[in-house]
Amino acid sequence: MDKTILKNEAFLNLASVLESLKPAYELCIKAYQQWKEGRILDTIQFLEEALQIFQKNNAYKEIANILDFLGDLYSMRGNFEKALKAYKACLDICEDFEDEFSTAIVAEKIVHLYREKKDYEKMLPYLYRILEIAEKYRDAHRAARAMVGIGDVYSNKKDYQTAKEAYEIALKIYRGLGAKELAEIVEGALKDLDQKLK
Numbered sequence: 001m002d003k004t005i006l007k008n009e010a011f012l013n014l015a016s017v018l019e020s021l022k023p024a025y026e027l028c029i030k031a032y033q034q035w036k037e038g039r040i041l042d043t044i045q046f047l048e049e050a051l052q053i054f055q056k057n058n059a060y061k062e063i064a065n066i067l068d069f070l071g072d073l074y075s076m077r078g079n080f081e082k083a084l085k086a087y088k089a090c091l092d093i094c095e096d097f098e099d100e101f102s103t104a105i106v107a108e109k110i111v112h113l114y115r116e117k118k119d120y121e122k123m124l125p126y127l128y129r130i131l132e133i134a135e136k137y138r139d140a141h142r143a144a145r146a147m148v149g150i151g152d153v154y155s156n157k158k159d160y161q162t163a164k165e166a167y168e169i170a171l172k173i174y175r176g177l178g179a180k181e182l183a184e185i186v187e188g189a190l191k192d193l194d195q196k197l198k
Contacts, residue, residue, distance in 0.1 A: 024053035144173040
């Protein structure tokens with residue numbers, strides 16, 4: 001999953017695009033032009049129109065890319081509900097096509113929005129999915145970030161022991177990576193927890 005559908009307008013050769021998808025790609029080019037000029041609402045409008053055409057044609061790769069970008073735009077505008085809806089639809093496509101790299105990225109965006117909304121409980125399934133992918137691909141940074149998120153959720157639920165265990169795993173990973181600043185942040189969270197556990 002990538003945004004080349006929007007970013008490579010100069011290189012986009014519509015001759016190689018299916019006839020049924022050309023109108024949608026033309027809308028994507030217009031959307032990109034509006035985006036470059038900072039016209040977010042016009043960008044959204046063109047993308048939503050393109051999305052309908054892609055959906056009618058079951059062009060799943062394009063649908064996922066548009067949904068991801070719409071999620072970003074809605075999020076920038078503070079419309080978290082629309083952003084979550086777009087990201088979740090995108091995530092479903094990524095999961096269906098077993099694109100785990102994109103799944104992890106989109107899941108992180110969903111976690112971020114739930115954190116912004118202070119809806120911590122809803123972060124957990126996405127954090128565990130991110131962790132599963134991180135472990136599979138030996139992505140230590142992503143695993144550590146997921147563990148910090150899990151620690152944050154349990155800390156918020158006042159389950160301080162579980163939070164502490166998650167933070168300790170994250171700390172161990174960050175130290176192993178030599179990520180000193182990130183380790184210090186987790187150490188701070190652990191100190192706060194120790195106060196609460198007393």
